[in-house]
Amino acid sequence: MPTLHWSPRSPYVRKVMVALHEKGLASQVTVVRTHADPLIPHDGLMQVNPLSKIPTLEREGLPPIWDSRVICEWADQEGTEGPRLFPADPEARVLALRDEATGSGLMDIALPWLVETRMRPEEQRSPQQIDAWRRKAGSTLDWLEENIGAIAARDFDIGHVAIGAALSYLDFRFGAENWPKGRPQLAAWHTSFRARPSVQATEFRDDPRPAG
Ligand SMILES: N[C@@H](CCC(=O)N[C@@H](CS)C(=O)NCC(=O)O)C(=O)O
Missing domain, CATH: 3.40.30.10 (Glutaredoxin)
Known part of the structure; x- marks a missing residue:
């Protein structure tokens, strides 16, 4: 296996x-x-x-x-x-890959942001960097709010998986940022994503970390 x-x-x-x-x-x-x-x-x-x-x-x-x-x-x-998940039709495929990159791009912002704010001592943090991550995440979420109608109209693909997982990660680690506020279309789509059995079976959790 x-x-x-x-x-x-x-x-x-x-x-x-x-x-x-x-x-x-x-x-x-x-x-x-x-x-x-x-x-x-x-x-x-x-x-x-x-x-x-x-x-x-x-x-x-x-x-x-x-x-x-x-x-x-x-x-x-x-x-x-x-x-x-990776459509055969060329145009459907590039859109799926674009949205996979969009969801993964949000993760690529969230991960170092988390490390900077929760793992690095306060005096070593860069407020300029944190502000840049917040603004890029915000503009990506605003873009998603505008485009989620067209994205949701496609058959379920890898773009939906990545965007949904990224939004769930923001809920898990950055709840205080409250991304759904002012983004009702995206929030409604995310609710439907969360209802999928594949998503419910794979919830984030803070398990005990292994030693090695
Ligand atoms: N582009 C990679 C990113 C994977 C990644 O950064 N994973 C994190 C865990 S959430 C990791 O392994 N971090 C360890 C490190 O960066 O050294 C992917 O899509 O799989």
Whole structure:
């Protein structure tokens, strides 16, 4: 069975887990809890993925793969059930990939923002950097509010997975920022995303961290 280096705290892993559930593959992948700390490279994980990042997927008899988008594409190829997450039609595919990049881009803002504000001592924090992250996240959320109607009209794809996982991550870690305020269309879409069984089965949680 393939083994996924996993954490219930990671938005990138959440994206992969939602994809695995959507494709009917969740029971065919073993998950192993791996703590990928951005400030402490993980020696064991680096033997598999030199970047020391999760999600990373070890496959029997095949090379390992990493990056959530890559693993989601693997799931789309392997799974015989559920929606086609990476559409074949060229225009549908580029829009799905754009929105995958939009959701992942929000995660790419949220992760270092979290590290800066919760893991770094106050005197080492950069208010200018934090303000830049807040403004970029805000403009992305405003863009989503304007465009979610057209995005939601498409068949469910990897863009929806990434955007939904990113919004759920903001709820999990940045509830005080209250992103739904003033963005009713996006909030309504996110409510429908949260109702999917694949999303309900993969909730974020602060589990105890493993030692290694
Ligand atoms: N682009 C990667 C990002 C993965 C990533 O940054 N994961 C975090 C966990 S949420 C991580 O492993 N951080 C450890 C590090 O940056 O060293 C993906 O989509 O999988």
